Amino acid sequence: MTESQLVPGWYPIAASSGVARRKPIGVKRFGEALVLWRADDGRVVCMRDRCSHRSAALSAGKIRDGRLECPYHGLRFDASGRCVLIPANGIGAPVPEGFDLAVLNVREQHGIIWYWHGDGEPAREVPWIPGASEPGVGAAEYWYDASAPYLRIVENVLDFHHFPILHRLMIPGIGTRMDEMDAHLEDNVVVFSATMRYEKPGALRRDARIKARYALPSIALIEFGGFYVNYFLTPIDDTHTWVFARYRGTKIRGWLSKASMRFSKRIAGRRHWGMIRRRLPLGENRSENLTRYAASGILSEIIRDTPGRSIVMPWI
Numbered sequence: 001m002t003e004s005q006l007v008p009g010w011y012p013i014a015a016s017s018g019v020a021r022r023k024p025i026g027v028k029r030f031g032e033a034l035v036l037w038r039a040d041d042g043r044v045v046c047m048r049d050r051c052s053h054r055s056a057a058l059s060a061g062k063i064r065d066g067r068l069e070c071p072y073h074g075l076r077f078d079a080s081g082r083c084v085l086i087p088a089n090g091i092g093a094p095v096p097e098g099f100d101l102a103v104l105n106v107r108e109q110h111g112i113i114w115y116w117h118g119d120g121e122p123a124r125e126v127p128w129i130p131g132a133s134e135p136g137v138g139a140a141e142y143w144y145d146a147s148a149p150y151l152r153i154v155e156n157v158l159d160f161h162h163f164p165i166l167h168r169l170m171i172p173g174i175g176t177r178m179d180e181m182d183a184h185l186e187d188n189v190v191v192f193s194a195t196m197r198y199e200k201p202g203a204l205r206r207d208a209r210i211k212a213r214y215a216l217p218s219i220a221l222i223e224f225g226g227f228y229v230n231y232f233l234t235p236i237d238d239t240h241t242w243v244f245a246r247y248r249g250t251k252i253r254g255w256l257s258k259a260s261m262r263f264s265k266r267i268a269g270r271r272h273w274g275m276i277r278r279r280l281p282l283g284e285n286r287s288e289n290l291t292r293y294a295a296s297g298i299l300s301e302i303i304r305d306t307p308g309r310s311i312v313m314p315w316i
Contacts, residue, residue, distance in 0.1 A: 005151060007217040008118020010126040012232040012244055015143055016111045016135070019044055024068060026059025030117055031237045034104070035059040039079035040066035044113050046106040051075060052083065052099045077101055111135030112232060112244065127215045129189055133230050133248040143244040150235040153243065157220040157231055160194055160210050175199065175208075190214045 013029045014036055024037035026049050033049035035058045045068070049059050056072035063069070067076040067084060076085040083099035085091070105116035109126050111134065116122040133139045146153060156162075160178065175198030183192045193211040211223045220231040232244040 006117065006235070008120065009116070009123060009217045010107065010114040011117050011218050011234040012112045013046075013106070013115040013234055013242070014113040015141065015244055016044075016108055016113060017141075018143070019113060022063055024059050024061060024063065026057060027242070028236050029115060029234055029242065031235075033057070033059075034115075035068070036106075036113060037063055037068050043079070044106055044108050045079045046104040046113075046115060047077070047081060047101045048104070052101055053086075075099065079103070111141075111246075115234075127217070127219055129213050129215050129219055129221045129230075131228070132219065132221050133228050133246045135246070139246055139248045141244065141246040143242065145236060146241045146243045147239065148241055149239055150233060150241045153231075153233055153241050154214075154218075157222065157233075158190070158192055158212055158214055160192075160196065160212070163196065163210070186213075188215065 011029070013034070014025070014027055019025060019036050019038060021038045021042070024035050027034050027036065035047050035049040037045055039045055047058065047068075049057050051058055051070040051072060053070065053075055054072055056070055058068055058070055058077075061069045061071040064076065067078050069076050074085075074087040075083055077100075078084050081101040081103040083095045083101070086093065086095055086099070089095075105122050107114045107126055110128065110132070114126045135141065161176075175196050177197045177199055178194045179197055181192075181194040183190070185191070191211070191213050193209070196208040196210060208225065213221045218233040220233070222229045222231070226249055228248045230246040230248075232246075234242045236242050
């Protein structure tokens with residue numbers, strides 16, 4: 001994956017609930033180690049996970065008096081990135097130039113920490129899909145590192161064809177034939193819907209309507225059988241992706257919704273990303289559609305002129 005295949009924008013890099021007030025955490029996104037921590041006022045601060053003194057990982061440090069403390073020599077940094085203390089020089093001693101750290105652009109909205117990746121000034125608003133699940137009552141969430149490339153997972157979340165094959169344990173009773181397909185744009189959100197049908201209908205073989213929406217650069221919302229499943233995706237490196245999932249059920253709530261989420265993570269998720277990982281690398285021809293999809297400003301090129309044609313048909 002190259003930078004030309006990534007849309008400049010706000011990417012999710014951590015769940016709000018994963019960043020505590022008393023301890024920094026380290027994450028790897030876009031091939032770079034980052035440290036996240038909360039200042040006294042609760043806002044999240046993001047820096048490169050490397051002390052300006054001897055390059056120790058700051059994520060292994062502590063929060064003391066509202067400052068991030070390096071675990072190696074105890075240098076402390078405030079929320080602006082300024083080094084305010086070098087213990088070896090004594091309390092109150094002036095800090096020489098060259099020890100301050102750059103603070104990276106992050107925002108906290110919708111229970112997610114967003115990181116600006118790309119050139120130029122950050123966009124005013126983080127991307128969002130109307131109807132996407134917010135944290136709180138009725139929603140369950142989890143996150144993990146998937147051993148699959150980012151563009152492969154982007155491709156996958158808009159691919160309904162694999163549902164009755166790969167996910168038959170999770171969503172039994174749906175057929176393999178896709179009818180009533182539609183793909184269009186709504187305010188720069190790709191909307192794809194279809195009905196899954198059996199070739200020979202039966203008592204336990206029902207039609208299933210599925211709808212997915214995708215907003216650049218990294219938000220997917222899938223509606224199926226009374227569930228709303230959100231996926232938020234960000235590259236860790238060329239071969240791994242951070243996946244944050246949030247489930248919300250319209251027909252079941254509470255412990256049953258959380259149980260469904262755990263099942264998806266432990267059973268379906270393992271088979272899901274394992275299958276993607278075992279696929280052949282993206283070749284020049286097969287990566288062309290994904291690259292075009294990932295490039296900003298040309299979403300409309302993905303939706304074919306033929307009415308009702310699936311936007312994922314060219315990819316399977």
